[in-house]
Every structure is written in C-alpha cells, then in structure tokens.
Amino acid sequence: xxxxxxxxxxxxxxxxxxxYAVRFTDGEWKVTVLYDxxxxxxxxxxxxxxxxxxxxxNAVKSAVRDQPGGAFYVNEYRHIIVPVxxxxxxxxxxxxxxAGRFNGDFQFEFERSLLSTRPVDRDGxxxxxxxxxxxxxxxxxxxxxxxxxxxxxxxxxxxxxxxPQVRANMTRRVMLSKVLRxxxxxxxxxxxxxxxxxxxxxxxxxxxxxxxxxPVTEAGAGISYIYxxxxxxxxxxPEPEVAQS
Amino acid sequence: MSELIVQVASKPFKRWxxxxxPARGIRHGLRFHKGELGVWSGDATGSQxxxxxxxxxxxxxxxxxxxxxxxxxxFLPNGYIVKPLPGDDERGKRVxxxxxxGALVVENDDGDEFDFSDPPxxxxxxxxxxxxxxxxxxxxxxxxxxRCHWYHPDxxxxxxxxxxxxxxSAPRARSFRAARPGESSGRVHITPNGHVMTNFQIRPKVWxxxxxxxxxxxxxxxxxxxxx
Numbered sequence: 001x002x003x004x005x006x007x008x009x010x011x012x013x014x015x016x017x018x019x020y021a022v023r024f025t026d027g028e029w030k031v032t033v034l035y036d037x038x039x040x041x042x043x044x045x046x047x048x049x050x051x052x053x054x055x056x057x058n059a060v061k062s063a064v065r066d067q068p069g070g071a072f073y074v075n076e077y078r079h080i081i082v083p084v085x086x087x088x089x090x091x092x093x094x095x096x097x098x099a100g101r102f103n104g105d106f107q108f109e110f111e112r113s114l115l116s117t118r119p120v121d122r123d124g125x126x127x128x129x130x131x132x133x134x135x136x137x138x139x140x141x142x143x144x145x146x147x148x149x150x151x152x153x154x155x156x157x158x159x160x161x162x163x164p165q166v167r168a169n170m171t172r173r174v175m176l177s178k179v180l181r182x183x184x185x186x187x188x189x190x191x192x193x194x195x196x197x198x199x200x201x202x203x204x205x206x207x208x209x210x211x212x213x214x215p216v217t218e219a220g221a222g223i224s225y226i227y228x229x230x231x232x233x234x235x236x237x238p239e240p241e242v243a244q245s
Numbered sequence: 246m247s248e249l250i251v252q253v254a255s256k257p258f259k260r261w262x263x264x265x266x267p268a269r270g271i272r273h274g275l276r277f278h279k280g281e282l283g284v285w286s287g288d289a290t291g292s293q294x295x296x297x298x299x300x301x302x303x304x305x306x307x308x309x310x311x312x313x314x315x316x317x318x319x320f321l322p323n324g325y326i327v328k329p330l331p332g333d334d335e336r337g338k339r340v341x342x343x344x345x346x347g348a349l350v351v352e353n354d355d356g357d358e359f360d361f362s363d364p365p366x367x368x369x370x371x372x373x374x375x376x377x378x379x380x381x382x383x384x385x386x387x388x389x390x391x392r393c394h395w396y397h398p399d400x401x402x403x404x405x406x407x408x409x410x411x412x413x414s415a416p417r418a419r420s421f422r423a424a425r426p427g428e429s430s431g432r433v434h435i436t437p438n439g440h441v442m443t444n445f446q447i448r449p450k451v452w453x454x455x456x457x458x459x460x461x462x463x464x465x466x467x468x469x470x471x472x473x
Contacts, residue, residue, distance in 0.1 A: 091407065152402060169409075175402040 003060045003097040004163045006081045008240030009153040009174075010096040011073050011140045017041070018205060019071045020106075020138050022054045022061075029054040029068065033108060033136040035115070044108035044115070044136070056100045057082050064097060074208040075140045076231055077239040078102045090166055092156055098242045102208060108136060119211040119227055130196060133213040133225040139205030144214075146201040148194035149187045151176040153237075176237060185235040192229040206231060246348040246362035246438065249299040251326070253308050258340035261327045263471025264393045264410065265339055266382045267319050268434065273378035277315035282306050284351055286359075286376035295351035295359065295376060305343050318342070320349060320437035321381060323465050337398040341472055349437040351376065362438035364456060369420035373442040373454035380434035383410060385443075387429035389417035391460070410435075411464050420458040433457055 011018070016034055023032045023043065031050030032043045058068035060082040072082045080102050083094035107114040117135050119127040127133070142153050157170035177186035193204050197214050204214035210231040215223045267274045272285040272292065282305070283296035309315065309328060319327045326343040330336075348362035359375035366372065383393040390413045396403045411417075418429070425431055425445045433443045441457040 154405075157404060169407045171405040171407075172399065173396075173402040173405065178401045 003063050003082075003099075004243050005158060005166065006079070006096045006098045006240070007158060007164060007242070008075065008077070008079065008081070008155075009140055009142075009237075010083075010094075010155045011075075011081075012093065012155070014139075014141050014205075015137075017137045018139055018141070019073055021071050022057045022069050024069060029058060031057075031106065033106075033138060035108065035110065035136050037110070042110075044110055047107040047109055047114060050104075050106065053080060053102060053104070056080055060084070060097045060099045072099065073138060073140060074102045074106075076206045076208065076210050076233075076236070078208055079240070079242060086166075090168060092166065095156070095166060106136075106208075117207050117211070118209050119230070127211075127227040129192065129227060129229040131227045133211075133227045137205065137207075137213070137225060139207040139213070141203055141205055143203055144190055144193045144197055144201045145175070146199075148190050148197075148199040148201060149177075149183070151186060151190050151193070174237070176235075179237055180235065189232070189235045196226050196228045204228060246360075247346070249297070249301060249345060249347040249349055251299070251301040251305045251343055251345045253305050253343045254341055258328070258342055260473040261325070261339040261341045261471060262397050262406075262473055263325075263395075263468050264321065264381055264408065265319060265327055265329070265395045265397075266393055267317070267380070268378040268382055270378065274317050275320060275379060276317040277306065277310060280306065280310060280315075282309075282318065284376040284379055286351075286353075286378075293353045293355075295353045295357075298350045298352050298358070299347075309342060319381070320345060320379075321468075322435045322437060322439045322460065322462050323468050324462065325468065337396060337403060339397070345437075361436050361440060364440050364442075367440070367456055367459070369423035369457060370426075371456045373456050375436075375442075375454075377434075377442065377444065377454040380436035380442075382432060382434055385417065385421045385430055385433045385441075385457070386413075387418060389414035389419075389421070391417075391433070391435070391441075410466075411460055417458050417460075424455040424457045435460060 021032050022029050031046040031053050034041050035044050057072045061068050064084045078101050080099040082097045082099045086092040086095045107116050115135050152173050152175045154173045157167040157172045158164040177183045212228040213225050216226045218224050278294050281296045283294050285292045286295050316331050324344045327339050328342045330338045350360045352358040383391045385391050391410045393410050394407045396405045424443050433441050435441050439460045439462050443457050444452045445455050447453045
C-alpha cells in the first residue's frame, strides 16, 4: 500500500496514556491502551482484539517503516492516524499517516467490567461537565488559548501538493476562530473548556466520540482529568481532507 | 568597513517572511526617538539614546515616519532592513523597507560612538561594550550552528519556522564556550554587521554582554526566497 501523510492535526508529544497502541499479545496483533488504574499503569487489550483496526495500523507501519506494531490515534472525525518515526533531517519526531476510518467502538476489559472511551461512568451513566474522566485517555491534544476565547492546535506544515509533503522546519498554529471565520462560535467552544480549566488556557483532549477532557491540577490531589462536554462539530475545525479508502 | 549606505525599497513594500526575532522590549532594538533612528543603551545608572550615524539613513527615516509614524526596524546581517507593521490587524506581519551596506555606527550626545562593524574587543568572551539589544536573536547550538525561530501570521493562525542560518563550526562553538564558560549552547544576537554577542549570567540576576564571534554575511544563504 502507499501511505499518505495526514493533513489534519498531528498529535505530537502527547503522554503515553493519550494514544492507542497495536501490540502482539497472546499470539495476535491487538489494539491496546495504557490505563492509569490508580495503583499503576496497565496495558488493557480492546475487547475482541480490534483485529481490523490493528490490521489497518500495521499496514501503514509496515509500508512506511517495514515493521508492524506501535502507537496510533483515532481523532474526532474517526480518522485512524499513525505516527511513524521521522527522518532525523526533518527535525520532527514523527510523521503521521492516514490509515482509514474507524467505524467501531473500543471497550476494554478492566476488573471484570468494560471500560469505554465514551463519556460515561462505570455504571454506563452519561458524564456531566465537571465529572472526573475515568475512562482510557487516548485523544488529540488541543490548546485553549490564554484568555479563553479561542482554541488552537499546532502541527507540522505540509505542502498543498498531492500527495502532501512535509515543509521542512515549519510548524503551523491553526486558530479555531480563523478557520470558522466566526470569533463568537470559537468562543462558545472555548467556554466549555474554560468552565473547567479557568481563563488561563491550557491543554485539553478530544477523543473519537467528540468527548472533551482536560487535565486539571487539584490542590493536594495532583492532576485529575475532568470531562468538559461534547464537541459541537459546527463550532469545531472541519474534517480534514483524506484519501478515499 | 565603508560608511553606511541605505537604499529605500520602493512602495508597496514587499512582505518579509524570513528570519525575524529581535529582542523584545519597548526600548530594545533600533527604533525611532524624536525623529531619529537609534538604540537605547545604558547601565544601572540610566540609559541614553544612541543615533545611527550617516546621511543615507535620513531618507529611510523620513519614509518610515511618514508611513507609520516611527516604530522599530531590524537590520539583518545580510543587509535587509525589515519593518514590523504596527496595526492591530497586522500583528506579526513585516515588510522589507530597504537594504544597507557598510558599517552601522551609533553615537550618543556625548560624542561616544560604537561601530557594529568593528567592536573594540573581538576576543571571544571579551566584554561587549556596545548596545546589547540589537540584531537577530538566535540560538547557537553546541556544534556551532546558529538556528533562528520566528513566526508570521497565515490564513488560519500562524506559521512557525525554525531554520539553521549557518551550519556547524568548531571555532564558533569554541568561541561560544569562551563567552559562556560551562555552557555549550544558548541565545546569541547576530548584530547588523555580523558580529555575534551573547549575555552571560555572571552571578544571580547579573548579566554581562560578551563578544562571541564574527559571521561573515557571505556565509548566510540567499534569503530572497523569504520575500513575498
């Protein structure tokens, strides 16, 4: 297969808990996630193995670097995006490829119950903004701008060519207000996060269900991840163009 | 070096997307004060305005003042003169307002002068006795290469660029270590005529400006591709 660079946000440098991974477990390639179980980190395998997604991810990994397995992400457009170590000359840590669309729903077995990446609690009840995020945390990082009126992401700059190429030594900061050409719509989205994070701004994550959660430092309790609400896609970045699969 | 000759670019000025990372601060860098282009320089006892010497800079000053009322300018080591646009809706945009050749010399009311093409003590690590806020702020890496980071607005936000202006050089790396003992990389300023200085912390909260090395402008790539 020929893999194509992903034109949407590249989730650089996020925590190892913020990504899925394809790992060879019990004789097969499975989708796994690293989960903070409170008493330490554990790899959880997706219920059913996620063989189809593992195959899509491995197809890209094998095509580009000749080796299966490793990290991947599913973003809010349900695009499966796969980082592959970059050529050192580019000064990038990784380049990101589109591996296909995700049509399913990951669930992970943990202590005899199923954990979901949907915004629900252990009993399956819907979370409300301000509730603690208890599920696995893979997500795409975005930033609430200082002042809390806008949201942006930073990513490697690509050329407009088809297929796209990396523009050496260049990054892009993309502001929601400029993409939407509507500062009030961007501010409405920003308000969901600032209600949890304060106006100082900071990082938050969006997962494949459009759920928004953000790390918040709580006095004496360290960092907790708090659910901020759901994306309203008409007040969000439009879906990046991807190759038809 | 020959005297300063400034050529003013013709209007409309072209947009500059290339290296632009001057020291930040309302009294930093080359800027206009009472119609004169110059730089604020001083010590704990106070600061003085040092004007750029030369007649050819007057025409540029006139154009900049008529167009924008003043502001700051950046003289790049390759001879380009860049003006950041001051409007709220122009934040981060810059234009190329001219070019220069020859020595940039500044002088104060007491008749003291500082020649950026020929600083008095050019030994690596020597004290830099001139204005310390001029030039392009860059990072000298441990291999002696010099990298510059800058941003400019684009359609949806901003583009950040990180470019190596000059490649590795063992003598340059040695010069940096002489200027900042115990450190192998850090911030430097490439001043308008190519001499490089840095600020070294000699004790808590006390910094000393020091000479690092000279970068011959001919070592720099052709930067014309950054003109839009």
